[in-house]
Amino acid sequence: KMANISTAVTQGSEVWLIKALQEVGDGKWFQVVERVGLDNLTKERQIIRQARESVGDERQLKPMLFAGVIIEGGIIGYDSNVLTGGAGVRYLGIGPSTQYRQDIVTVTMRMTSTQTGEVLLSVSTTKTIISSGSSMTVFKFFDMGTESFEAEAGHTINEPVNYAVRVAIEQSVVELIKEGEKRNLWKFKDEELE
Numbered sequence: 001k002m003a004n005i006s007t008a009v010t011q012g013s014e015v016w017l018i019k020a021l022q023e024v025g026d027g028k029w030f031q032v033v034e035r036v037g038l039d040n041l042t043k044e045r046q047i048i049r050q051a052r053e054s055v056g057d058e059r060q061l062k063p064m065l066f067a068g069v070i071i072e073g074g075i076i077g078y079d080s081n082v083l084t085g086g087a088g089v090r091y092l093g094i095g096p097s098t099q100y101r102q103d104i105v106t107v108t109m110r111m112t113s114t115q116t117g118e119v120l121l122s123v124s125t126t127k128t129i130i131s132s133g134s135s136m137t138v139f140k141f142f143d144m145g146t147e148s149f150e151a152e153a154g155h156t157i158n159e160p161v162n163y164a165v166r167v168a169i170e171q172s173v174v175e176l177i178k179e180g181e182k183r184n185l186w187k188f189k190d191e192e193l194e
Contacts, residue, residue: 013075016166017109020173021071029177033065069120073109073172075165076124093139103129105161107168109176120185123175127168131158 088097110122135154
C-alpha cells in the first residue's frame with residue numbers, strides 16, 4: 001500500500017488546532033489535553049515513576065485528565081488554479097501586465113463524544129489563497145531594426161499557504177462553536193447578567 005503525502009500544505013496542522021482551542025474564549029472555553037504526543041507523555045510519566053521509586057519517593061503523579069470530547073479533522077482538499085487570469089497591453093513595445101491565480105484549501109473538523117462515540121458536530125470551511133503578479137515591459141528595436149532592447153520589471157505577491165491553512169482551522173473552530181450553540185450543546189453567557 002502506498003500513501004501519498006501532500007507537500008502543498010503543512011503536515012503539522014494539529015498545533016494550530018490546539019492553539020485555536022486554547023485561545024478561544026480567552027482560554028476558558030476548552031481545556032485541551034495532550035493526545036498527539038501521548039506516547040512521549042506516557043513514557044516520561046513512566047520515567048518519573050521509576051526515578052521516584054528508585055530513591056524511595058512515595059509521591060504519586062496526578063492522574064491524567066480524560067477528554068469529554070475529541071476534536072479532530074483534516075485538510076481534505078487543496079485545489080490549485082481554481083481561477084487564473086491576467087491582462088496586459090503594449091503600445092509601441094511598452095506596457096504593463098498583471099496576472100492572478102486563486103487556490104482553495106478545505107478543512108473539516110468534527111467533535112465526537114468520548115462517552116458514546118457519537119459525532120456531535122461536523123463542519124467544513126474553505127479559505128481562498130490569492131497570488132498576483134504585475135510587470136512592466138519595454139521592447140524596442142533600434143538601428144533600423146538590427147538591434148533590440150528588452151527590459152521587464154515586476155513583482156509577485158503570494159499569500160502563504162500555511163497562513164491560509166491556519167485561518168481555515170481557526171474558522172472551523174468558530175463554526176464548531178456556533179454550531180454547538182445552535183444544537184444546544186452549550187450556551188453563550190449573557191455578559192449583561194454578570
